Amino acid sequence: MNWRSFTYILLIITAVGCSQEDQESSVGDRWINSSTRILLFDTLTLKSSTLKLDSLIVSGSNRLLIGQYTDPVFGKIKSKSYFQFLPTHYSIDSEAEYDSIAFILRYDGYSSNDTLFRQKFLISEVTQELKPHDQFYYNTSNYTTSTDILSEHEFSPRPGSKDSIHITLDKQFGEEIFKNLQSKEITNSDNFLNRYQGLLVEPGDSGTAILGFSKNSFLRLYYTNKEELVDLEETLDLAVIQGNTFHNTSASLTTDILPDLPPQLESLPSSETDNRSFIQGGTGIATKIEIPHLKSLEDIEGTGSMIEAQLKFYLNTSRDEAIRPVKDSLRLFIINQRNEVLGDVVGYHNQPTVAKIVEKEDEFNSVRYSVSLKKFIDDKINEYDGDNWSLLIYAPDLTTSVDAFELFSEGAEKEKKMKIEITYAIYNE
Template identity: 40%
Template sequence: MRYIVLLLIIVSCLSCNKEEEEFTLQIGEDFVESTTKVYFIDTLTVKASTFQFDSLIVSSPNRLLIGAYNDPAFGKTLSKSFVQLTNTIYSIDDDAVYDSIALVLNPDRYFYNDTIPIQQFKVYEVLDDIESDEGFYYNTTNFNYNTIPIAVKDFLATPNKSDSLDIKVNDVFGLTLFNKLKENDINSGSEFLDEYKGLLIEANNNVNTTVLGFSTDSFLRLYYTVDDNDNDPEEKTIDFAINPSNTFNQISSEKSGTYFENIVNQETLIPSSETDNSSFIQAGIGIVTRLDIPYLKSLNDISSQGVVVDAKLKFSLKENTYSDNLYTKDSLQVYIIDNKANVLSNLTFDGETPIMSTIENDNPEFDSGFYTINILPFISLKQNETHEEYFLAIYSQNFNNSVDRYIFNGNLAPNNVRMKLELTYATYD
């Protein structure tokens, strides 16, 4: 009870004394005969570094990511989609006549980088069964495909419009499929997949354009007509839907000439001191900011017994590293990792509610958005000697289904934008 009341008094006084670095609370004699001091500490070192996960699980995506763009910091980023198709119709009228076939991609409004240049998509037939022995797919998973495309489409990207992108597939592919259905060579889902393993959709990666998002309710549509001799020919269609369970985005990057070109595995750390005092995040590729607080034990040097009652980590976006096309989000995910970069859990308040970073304020003078994270639960964990080798990993939302990227100032940046930890420490001896 004494500890709870003490915390209430400290919190009350903190709200009235935010600018003081140290102050004394005289607690009434009826409660306890002691003097409590509260320290505001923002000088503990925060070490920022960058690493890259060996791979990301990208099974059952909520969007198809297709495109390529160049970035001065991250190199070339490429994303293509392996898609398995499914259908439930295996018969066509005897007097039906083939018309055409098209892949219909429905945009989900996601884009990253410049949408002004002409985009080019290519579609290929996958030659291998799209399946995984492990039950999931990674961003590095690959399957063989016929390198001669069955469709090529040049277009202007309009991601903020709801219009679908229709990519005409060549008639050799379409007519062959039509005849197999009409002649009952395909009579079930398994027979269909024996003949048509899937599609690969990719962008022309020789130009700097954008990465576009499309919903997984996109489909392949076969058009044909039926003439009953009494009326005009009736137009009909068969849709081959995407099977999300065996669909994934293969996301990769060409890192030559970047800070990340010498990464061997996810245990390779790049200190911010070696990257122009910066740390990085890139979704889809698996690049993550790691944070360490190595000298937390120095709090034990304070002579009186005490406790950390508040801990806020603050960091800012590097000036001129983001734009309307290379945009950032207002919140980031926070995880606890070990010294081998294995993710142990979300950082949470109560074991259930994840802690997210939030934009606290903007500094127009320095064009830097400031993020704040309440890391009090992590500080409490780190003070346990068995958890000294725990670290924080920060990465963006939709980390497996986007290519969002961030560049942050490190702890040695100028004071007004530097990464720092603000602790409130109360002694009660």
């Protein structure tokens, strides 16, 4: 039997525990009296903080976010969407008569915050060329629009339905499109996009929710073909150009907890945010976790090896789940000293490393997650530039939701404290 097998047997038959909560050192000092000694300690220093990614690529997202509400931590959360369209055909009978134009917005099932109240959407025409920056649209991308409002539409949201929102637009706007198609002033996609860049849909100031919509939304022209015996009601759809349709999502960050966040190169320590760190989809707000003293493992006397390293952290569940959902798992990523994402944290078989729920603490309004970081720590110690690596946790649906999470930090009270537990075997002293 080799030392590793013997070690695992000892772990199974022995309940080993060592916790020195008041000590901020790198290693503990309680040992098993055995020829192979197993050390379990949870006093390795962690540093958690909140950072904001400068921008998120939203090109390619299938969901569009529109709406706003006020969050107790992040301030006013607002999302607006830019749409670009093309007619499905360019032929309208010369005798046809225009009726109206409508925007058909299809729900995709997502919502955040309170959908019981009526919402208002404002629609205006984009006047600047919709062109991506460096081939991408970002959550910070903005384009000029007309001051004229094509529609102010109030409605009661039904995000869980398979229904859609039918928004009647300004009659003259639709009539102009109709006449340009009917008179052959516009006969192809280039003609159309030279004249019509798209539409912006944004929320009114009194909104209480953000809603998700499908890119299968469309504009619809209604008109009548005059026939000898009966008038035929016809429609012409203008389909969304998915590559040039995207949303812009922001957080005002005007609360006492998060009055602002520094540029991406820096992060805000949890000690300055009530011993919590924060995550939010759509806006790029994420939690950074540093493990600065791994070299101290080399100070342990004797020949040994790290058997396991488990990161444990707690999610604050005291707020309304409508704005603080609980996810079964959260993925971890590696960032460098400039807080740039290098890639996924992976296991020994190259599988993504995922923090999973292991316990719900109703008494303390928290949910505990746990994840193995053994390979990450091995790589951090041994790989070139590993000293500069940290962990990042951001929202599972990073660009397609505004889901937010609050993590208790390493400075939180004992029952909620973020920590890393190291199991270390000494097999030759």
